[in-house]
Amino acid sequence: MNISGFIKKLKTKLNSDLNKEIDEDTLTKYDFGNIELYNNELNINNDLKEYINYIIIPYYQKNNPGKLNSKQYKFFKSTLTNSTITNAKEFQSVVIKYNPLYTEDDCFFANLKNYEAKYPEEANKFFNKILPFIIEQALKLPEYLTKPIPLLGKNMNIAITINKLQALSLLANQFLCIFTDENHEIYDTPPCSFITLFSPMKPSLDSTVEKIRTVIHYFDKMRKRNLEEIKSELLTYQRISLNKESLIDWKNQKKGLCSVRIDTETSIEDCKGMMQVDFANWYLGGGVLTNGCVQEEIRFTINPELFVSMIFTQCLDHLESAYIIGTERFSNYTGYGRTYAYGGDYDDNGTLFDNMNRKETEIVAIDATLFCTPGIPQYYEQFSNKSVMRELNKFYAGIKENKYSDLEKDIYIATGNWGCGAFNGNIELKALLQVIAASVVGKNIYYCPYDKTEFADQFGLLLKKLKKLHTTTDILFNYIEEYYSKVIQNLPKNSKPEVTLFNYILKNIENINNENNKKSEEEKVKEKESKIKEKELNENNNEKKQEDIKEKKMENEKEKEDIKEKEKEKEKEIEDEKEKEDIEEKEKEKEIEDEKEKEDIKEKEKEKEIEDEKEKEDIKEKEKEKEIEDEKEKEDIKEKEKEIEDEKEKEDIKEKEKEMEDEKEKEDIKEKEKEIEDEKEKEDIKEKEKEMEDEKEKEDIKEKEKEKEIEDEKEKEDIKEKEKEIEDEKEKEEE
Structure with a gap:
């Protein structure tokens, strides 16, 4: 395969x-x-x-x-x-x-x-x-x-x-x-x-x-x-x-x-x-x-x-x-x-x-x-x-x-x-x-x-x-x-x-914390109300105490209202704080972006300096390489001249060898031509012999054909003679 x-x-x-x-x-x-x-x-x-x-x-x-x-x-x-x-x-x-x-x-x-x-x-x-x-x-x-x-x-x-x-x-x-x-x-x-x-x-x-x-x-x-x-x-x-x-x-x-x-x-x-x-x-x-x-x-x-x-x-x-x-x-x-x-x-x-x-x-x-x-x-x-x-x-x-x-x-x-x-x-x-x-x-x-x-x-x-x-x-x-x-x-x-993913999650966490704080305040109010009710039950038979309780109730009522007011104020403060944080966050993001932009500019400037420095180094390196190349070129020229002389000497030797080879080749060609002529002569003789054999073969065939014709002629005569004999015989019988 x-x-x-x-x-x-x-x-x-x-x-x-x-x-x-x-x-x-x-x-x-x-x-x-x-x-x-x-x-x-x-x-x-x-x-x-x-x-x-x-x-x-x-x-x-x-x-x-x-x-x-x-x-x-x-x-x-x-x-x-x-x-x-x-x-x-x-x-x-x-x-x-x-x-x-x-x-x-x-x-x-x-x-x-x-x-x-x-x-x-x-x-x-x-x-x-x-x-x-x-x-x-x-x-x-x-x-x-x-x-x-x-x-x-x-x-x-x-x-x-x-x-x-x-x-x-x-x-x-x-x-x-x-x-x-x-x-x-x-x-x-x-x-x-x-x-x-x-x-x-x-x-x-x-x-x-x-x-x-x-x-x-x-x-x-x-x-x-x-x-x-x-x-x-x-x-x-x-x-x-x-x-x-x-x-x-x-x-x-x-x-x-x-x-x-x-x-x-x-x-x-x-x-x-x-x-x-x-x-x-x-x-x-x-x-x-x-x-x-x-x-x-x-x-x-x-x-x-x-x-x-x-x-x-x-x-x-x-x-x-x-x-x-x-x-x-x-x-x-x-x-x-x-x-x-x-x-x-x-x-x-x-x-x-x-x-x-x-x-x-x-x-x-x-x-x-x-x-x-x-x-x-x-x-x-x-x-x-x-x-x-x-x-x-x-x-x-x-x-x-x-x-x-x-x-x-x-x-x-x-x-x-x-x-x-x-x-x-x-x-x-x-x-x-x-x-x-x-x-x-x-x-x-x-x-x-x-x-x-x-x-x-x-x-x-x-x-x-x-x-x-x-x-x-x-x-x-x-x-x-x-x-x-x-x-x-x-x-x-x-x-x-x-908003980024991190900031989105952080805001969710903040909301959870605020809810937890709110729940904690509500639990405190409920606990206070529970204590008041307990006190009311304990002082039920005492009129003065009842009045005190009423008074206390009013105070508590007022306290509740104060607490609610404070809660509203706190919520407002939280909202203001949140708004302030959002503004600060946006400002911070803006600062980060500006800082990043500055860093990018610095980085680009630094890259440019590096590129310029590299370019200078490349130029120096190229100049150095050029000097090396020039030196090498001179050496190459000398080497080339030496090679040319050696090459010329080799060519002279080769030329002499070539002349000798040509002379020998001519002799070989003459010898080869002689061999070819001899070979051709032999082939001509063989061809002539072949022609003679073919001629003889043709004559034999003709002779055989002639003999065949004579035989056929003789056979015909024999047939005629036989027929004649038969006729004569028949004639005799009739007589």
């Missing part, structure tokens, strides 16, 4: 399986278990094997992923080990040999070329020491991994565990661009080849070059380790899928709010001993192999063993998450987005190992919904019940109880502004949804808001007031529903809500 036919058959099988899963919602009920590839075993229940697909792995047959393709392996080995690679251009040429669809254009491998230009010493070490190690480890894949890798597919609860050495070899094959897009096209896994990291679709960014530096540091660090020892260190890659039966009834979950700690100084990756959230793309890794460089991309870059998950994890669906245990952090970094930079080595020895000998680093990849940009009406649809339920279920899929996790049940979840960057999530809504989900599951939140300090203060204040009122998850869920129905749903087109 040809490859295109195989792929078509494979797609048909996959689509058939997926349809079965989606229609029946059955696969999510099965547990495919933890497949122990570190032991080179496929410990899969026989009843479930029909649902397993295997990804295409380098050096193995495509239609039989468990069998080595020896011819292909020899080709890759020969190409990689017999080629000299001392720079990015030579590396590019080697990659093109086994990826002929790629090109020799200058933009191809531009990021790696920029790395080479910007960090020449590091690049020299990379090409001479680190790259040979990467090639060696890539080619050891058939030795390290003898079983095919199952696809972590949609609607499956499945995990695979590999060792650190197998992960190193798989990542080396990704780095060398030996993995292609075939798995992405067939199985809808993320594109996992580093070709897109080396070759930018857009102009090369410094942050992308820094990502390459960070990954190279991983290989350099692994190069110096005892590889036999790291065989025992394990990594688990898990896919979690929910079915409809296991979903939570969020509206009716009456759970107390969990503990929430807010820390503006700490990053998620520094929260040891906690479940750490990766603000994921539905394709794991997001833009890590292109120009992307935000939370998920940075995490993959500093923990490079996360890259391996991209090889075999199918695109995540709405009720799914990915859970990865045991990856090691290798690098520090500075900046974020376009300012990201490699920050040197990170020592992760302080992270302990669990009972399976995995690093106690547990990362859960949860992809939020991508919403419209703020200002567009559809942006506010994220407050709708449908969107809220989707995000709660999605977050729950990531943080629910997990039998492969070694963390305590009530641990902290290190999270933050999940889905609030490029995915345009509302930061207040997302924070409260994470609190609801964690509270229902029985875990706590360690919130890292990064530079959102103003939001952090508001969030802390709101949580404090909610806790004081003993608010439960159902009440908080109801606040969000009310906010959508009362504020968002009736919002005029192209306008913003007058």
